[in-house]
Amino acid sequence: MPVRKVGARWLVDIRYKGRRYRTRSPGVTRADAHAHELLLRSELATHGGLEHMARVTDHSRPVPTFSEYAAFWMDRYPRTRRNKPSEVASKRSILGAHLLPVFATKRLDEIRTIDVVDLTARCSRRGLSPKTINNILTVLNCMFTSAEEWDVLTSRPKVRLQPVDRPDFRFLTDGEIAGLLRTTAPGVWRTAILLGLHAGLRWGEISALTWADVDLSRSQITVRRAFSRGSLETPKNRKTRHLPVTDELARALDGLPERSGLVLLWHGRRLQEQTALRHLHAACTAASVEPCGYHVLRHTFASQLALRGVPLIVVRDLLGHSSIKMTERYAHLTPADASSVSALMTSAVGLLTQPLRLRGHSVGTPPLPDNPATFSASADSLALMRANQQEQGPRGPCV
Numbered sequence: 001m002p003v004r005k006v007g008a009r010w011l012v013d014i015r016y017k018g019r020r021y022r023t024r025s026p027g028v029t030r031a032d033a034h035a036h037e038l039l040l041r042s043e044l045a046t047h048g049g050l051e052h053m054a055r056v057t058d059h060s061r062p063v064p065t066f067s068e069y070a071a072f073w074m075d076r077y078p079r080t081r082r083n084k085p086s087e088v089a090s091k092r093s094i095l096g097a098h099l100l101p102v103f104a105t106k107r108l109d110e111i112r113t114i115d116v117v118d119l120t121a122r123c124s125r126r127g128l129s130p131k132t133i134n135n136i137l138t139v140l141n142c143m144f145t146s147a148e149e150w151d152v153l154t155s156r157p158k159v160r161l162q163p164v165d166r167p168d169f170r171f172l173t174d175g176e177i178a179g180l181l182r183t184t185a186p187g188v189w190r191t192a193i194l195l196g197l198h199a200g201l202r203w204g205e206i207s208a209l210t211w212a213d214v215d216l217s218r219s220q221i222t223v224r225r226a227f228s229r230g231s232l233e234t235p236k237n238r239k240t241r242h243l244p245v246t247d248e249l250a251r252a253l254d255g256l257p258e259r260s261g262l263v264l265l266w267h268g269r270r271l272q273e274q275t276a277l278r279h280l281h282a283a284c285t286a287a288s289v290e291p292c293g294y295h296v297l298r299h300t301f302a303s304q305l306a307l308r309g310v311p312l313i314v315v316r317d318l319l320g321h322s323s324i325k326m327t328e329r330y331a332h333l334t335p336a337d338a339s340s341v342s343a344l345m346t347s348a349v350g351l352l353t354q355p356l357r358l359r360g361h362s363v364g365t366p367p368l369p370d371n372p373a374t375f376s377a378s379a380d381s382l383a384l385m386r387a388n389q390q391e392q393g394p395r396g397p398c399v
Contacts, residue, residue, distance in 0.1 A: 012040060023040065070100060180193065186255055201243075204227045237322040241317070312327050
């Protein structure tokens, strides 16, 4: 077993080309030990030994500059974390555009918390959004965390992320949806739009959908891959999703000529996002709808579900969100819907305040919940419950 716990510490014990390597994990969990094992195996496969790592982490030698450590980190960290190609490309972009121009020649142990604060202020002055700044700071934080774990540093500066306001988002109204579909002829582009509106797929997932992922007999599509930065990968958050197919989407899929390979092709080739956006904008203009992107169609799918009372946990699973916090942005109501909810709650409270009867004796009024909005019964079901209660008369104890 390459990873085992000895006392309070985790030990990594591996063999490479007949030689045994034993070392303690710098972390405190099994996951840390497995990550350290992957780091050691990567080092052995790359350099044939651990001497190169020892030179970088040997405190008797000068601490590397940020530029030297960045190359060392990029050669190891993405592989030990199983980063996707798009994630590796994003880290390289952040390093090249934002971190190396500021810290390249500084020794790693010379970077202080105030330097990180100055970097944050510099990015803000350049007009970068708080979310973009946080992406930069997250990479920097990961680099410092790894430096501590790998014994490159004994202490590290603090990295504080920026507060980020929940962004506003746009979604189409029922009238805009009807107009958009009315002005889009059957075929590839209408199917692409429906995959966003009726299934909530991201653009990368739409363009990567294959006929092997479509089961019209079961009215189901499976999202298991996506194009990102030109490479075919697992979907965001590495989540495979199984989604129901609406009748309109099923008709659109059934009308496509191809039945193998990618579902959506344009002149025999994979759809390109810019081409798809031009067609979507043209359809919006024809329908007198403000032009939008494919992510607005995904927002529309989620908003329509939320406005119709679908539980947010179900919406989360359909969208493939990593956390319910991301889905909570859809926990809103339009003013028109608020009056409907008010009427529903009036009916609900009216039913709940009826005295309960056990064996013909009134036992008073049940207390209302702290948050009445958690109830989601329809007016029809409430009326049916009340009618049943009147027909049954006094109820006996539960069995």
